Amino acid sequence: MFYRENGQFKTSYRDDQRVFPILQDRFAIGLLLAFALIGVPLFADEYLFRAILIPFLILSLAALGLNVLVGYCGQISLGTGAFMAVGAYAAYNFLVRIEGMPLLGAILLGGACSTVVGVLFGIPSLRIKGLYLAVATLAAQFFVDWAFLRISWFTNNSSSGSVSVSNLNLFGIAIDSPFEKYLLCLTLVVVFAMLVKNLVRSHIGREWMAIRDMDVAAAVIGIRPVYAKLSAFAVSSFIVGVAGALWGFVHLGSWEPAAFSIDRSFQLLFMIIIGGLGSIMGSFFGAAFIVILPIVLNQLLPALGNVVGVTISTAVIAHTELMVFGALIVFFLIVEPHGLARLWSTLKEKLRLWPFPH
Amino acid sequence: MKLRTLAQAALLALTGLAGLAAAVPAAAQEKVQFFPSLTGRTGPVAPNATQFANGYADYMKLVNARGGINGVKTLVEECETAYATDRGVECYERLKGKHGGATVFQPLSTGITFALTEKVPVDKIPMITSGYGRSDSADGGVFKWNFPLIGHYWVAGDTLLQHIAKQEGGWDKLKGKKIAVVYHDSPFGKELLPIMQERSKMYGFELQMLPVPAPGVEQKAIWLQVRQQRPDFVVMQTWGVMTPTAIKEAIATGYPREKMFGTWWSGAEPDLRDIGAAAKGYSAVMMQHGAEPGSAVAKELLDKVHAKGQGTGPKEEVGQVIYMRGVVGAMLAVEGVRAAQERFGKNKVMTGEQARWGYENLNLTQPKLDALGFKGVMRPVSTSCVDHMGSAWARVHTWDGAKFTWASDWLQADDQIIRPLVKASADKYAAEKKLTRRDGADCQS
Numbered sequence: 001m002f003y004r005e006n007g008q009f010k011t012s013y014r015d016d017q018r019v020f021p022i023l024q025d026r027f028a029i030g031l032l033l034a035f036a037l038i039g040v041p042l043f044a045d046e047y048l049f050r051a052i053l054i055p056f057l058i059l060s061l062a063a064l065g066l067n068v069l070v071g072y073c074g075q076i077s078l079g080t081g082a083f084m085a086v087g088a089y090a091a092y093n094f095l096v097r098i099e100g101m102p103l104l105g106a107i108l109l110g111g112a113c114s115t116v117v118g119v120l121f122g123i124p125s126l127r128i129k130g131l132y133l134a135v136a137t138l139a140a141q142f143f144v145d146w147a148f149l150r151i152s153w154f155t156n157n158s159s160s161g162s163v164s165v166s167n168l169n170l171f172g173i174a175i176d177s178p179f180e181k182y183l184l185c186l187t188l189v190v191v192f193a194m195l196v197k198n199l200v201r202s203h204i205g206r207e208w209m210a211i212r213d214m215d216v217a218a219a220v221i222g223i224r225p226v227y228a229k230l231s232a233f234a235v236s237s238f239i240v241g242v243a244g245a246l247w248g249f250v251h252l253g254s255w256e257p258a259a260f261s262i263d264r265s266f267q268l269l270f271m272i273i274i275g276g277l278g279s280i281m282g283s284f285f286g287a288a289f290i291v292i293l294p295i296v297l298n299q300l301l302p303a304l305g306n307v308v309g310v311t312i313s314t315a316v317i318a319h320t321e322l323m324v325f326g327a328l329i330v331f332f333l334i335v336e337p338h339g340l341a342r343l344w345s346t347l348k349e350k351l352r353l354w355p356f357p358h
Numbered sequence: 359m360k361l362r363t364l365a366q367a368a369l370l371a372l373t374g375l376a377g378l379a380a381a382v383p384a385a386a387q388e389k390v391q392f393f394p395s396l397t398g399r400t401g402p403v404a405p406n407a408t409q410f411a412n413g414y415a416d417y418m419k420l421v422n423a424r425g426g427i428n429g430v431k432t433l434v435e436e437c438e439t440a441y442a443t444d445r446g447v448e449c450y451e452r453l454k455g456k457h458g459g460a461t462v463f464q465p466l467s468t469g470i471t472f473a474l475t476e477k478v479p480v481d482k483i484p485m486i487t488s489g490y491g492r493s494d495s496a497d498g499g500v501f502k503w504n505f506p507l508i509g510h511y512w513v514a515g516d517t518l519l520q521h522i523a524k525q526e527g528g529w530d531k532l533k534g535k536k537i538a539v540v541y542h543d544s545p546f547g548k549e550l551l552p553i554m555q556e557r558s559k560m561y562g563f564e565l566q567m568l569p570v571p572a573p574g575v576e577q578k579a580i581w582l583q584v585r586q587q588r589p590d591f592v593v594m595q596t597w598g599v600m601t602p603t604a605i606k607e608a609i610a611t612g613y614p615r616e617k618m619f620g621t622w623w624s625g626a627e628p629d630l631r632d633i634g635a636a637a638k639g640y641s642a643v644m645m646q647h648g649a650e651p652g653s654a655v656a657k658e659l660l661d662k663v664h665a666k667g668q669g670t671g672p673k674e675e676v677g678q679v680i681y682m683r684g685v686v687g688a689m690l691a692v693e694g695v696r697a698a699q700e701r702f703g704k705n706k707v708m709t710g711e712q713a714r715w716g717y718e719n720l721n722l723t724q725p726k727l728d729a730l731g732f733k734g735v736m737r738p739v740s741t742s743c744v745d746h747m748g749s750a751w752a753r754v755h756t757w758d759g760a761k762f763t764w765a766s767d768w769l770q771a772d773d774q775i776i777r778p779l780v781k782a783s784a785d786k787y788a789a790e791k792k793l794t795r796r797d798g799a800d801c802q803s
Contacts, residue, residue, distance in 0.1 A: 051451035055444070096790065149543055149569070156790070159552050159783065160492070160545035162472045166791060176480065252447065253476035256469055256545050258572060259443060295448060298438070315399035315408070318438040 049178035065239030071278035073232035074212030079140030085260035087241025088248035114241020122233030164254030276341025285340035394453035401440030402573035403598030412671035413684020446470030483710035494783035509645035538589035574600025651677030655731030743801035
């Protein structure tokens, strides 16, 4: 009743090719953006910005990048942490070593470096597939970890191997309040989400999906696997690299290679599996699930204890958090193996038929 | 159908949440000095970090039992980081504004310290990093908000080398010797290296670097290298599960424990208890305190906190090395507030900014320490605008198979060597960040 495209006739090709062909979708996205831009700052406090929203946005961006590779092109990668690290360290080096380097320039150049490394480690994908490729991309993870720990040039010869960035400013405006940081991340996330959305609708995106669904058939109909796979690696690692730079610059401020360890790679892979492979919305759902849920659980349990009148020790809270979180992952994977994004689209389907869903 | 069940479950959870949120802020607003505690009760450092958190919490309870800080009660709230930097940052954000604002943070992790160093000047909250974090933050001229009170990695490394040299009969005897450094491959481990390299240049001993990837449970290859190259000494910069692993591997490869020396974080009961007699002869350097079960403060903690059933952990750990470190950490945090009260008004809750002044003007004389129950545990600590460390005293203790005994007299790190290192590193940091050194006027504020 509310969500139905009946009566919305498309009279030109332009109309037909819109990103959101249905009026209600445009309306909803507009509302969502307005809420993120105006609504959130009205009620969010510093904690919500710094500890929840900013990490959520940055990891959503990384998940989005990984989704291009795994979800759309079907190339499983365990090197996401490495590509994030390349983005972060490259951006750091551009910022420190080049006088007057603008922040945005450093971040995007970081992404560019990550693209190069991504394509390089994507070359094996031309010969190996599936899980074997995942193992091959592990090499990227270990190599990059090693490089940033051992080659002191990358860390500007810092004795501890930790690098830090502060006093960020964008076109002369200092980015130090949590809201400004949030705005910077939000803008980049929106821009990249639109970019990816358009890419996957274009011929490149269709090539990726053809390769994902059956690479032999794709090659037969004239898609060059080299081009399709490497372009997916390039786009994916560019976005992941930008996310890495943001993670270092905006969220942590000071980081070491451990911030981009193999755990990060797994975390991002789980995000898109739980959120939904091959779905842009899914990247956000997954990031929300993995970033926000543990923190909520961690704060909820003591509150729960207070209501009942028991003080729960910090260690028990931490353990329970892990158990509940694990149980929820299993629950969602059983209820909806295609990820949270599928629940979202089922909901839309039902709404379309409402009030007579079947 | 499925969707409907899910929606119902979500709705139920939401109402539950709302109910909880309403029930929480019922606690009465009392005048309290809030000390956040970032704990590592789970994860790779849990055996040690748990004791630290318990000691910290117990001492704060003792302060309240003694009547508070000039009448102001202390309050501790914990947040679990599991030694992970991103969780630590989240905890910091969560706790910094609670209960009227955090007084001081003690993150107990070098990684978290590095991340918070960029954040505390903005939020105006001081940070105490006794024996860890950035060694160059001892330079108060650049690091206004960091306080590596009673020592840092370079002090530990220097005093440890002094001890080895003394054992050998002088620095000149170290010439041509080979010292292996087994370290956690992270900023925590690497922070030790500059002092080792400096001393090796001065006295001509050879260094062999053996990094161990985090969390440090995979050390077979490292110890095979040790067996192959037979260094004269092994210095270990290890923490958490990494320490017992290293000692077990050393036993397996037959490297003598008498030649193994741990730094400040690598020699505590949880590391050696399970190995017991096999670890006999292993030594570690202790800045200020060691295991102090006989000290007055440990007895008082047992009497006034544990005997009342308010002990945070088991009674047996009171007086053990890392427990005492928590106690000393809490004592320093409290005494800084007391010092600040002298200036800003007794019987008042200090803000983080005021407490910072207290940490910078800390003057814990021996009589003051003795009165607090730290007789024989600590030597005087006195800080200033330029010196945020306050003392550089250390001793070495050795495991006799069941407990630690002192193996050396008091050692003092060589200021002539450490000061230029600290200054050079701090200047580099300031240049990178485009900071200017604090001037005299800033020191008064």
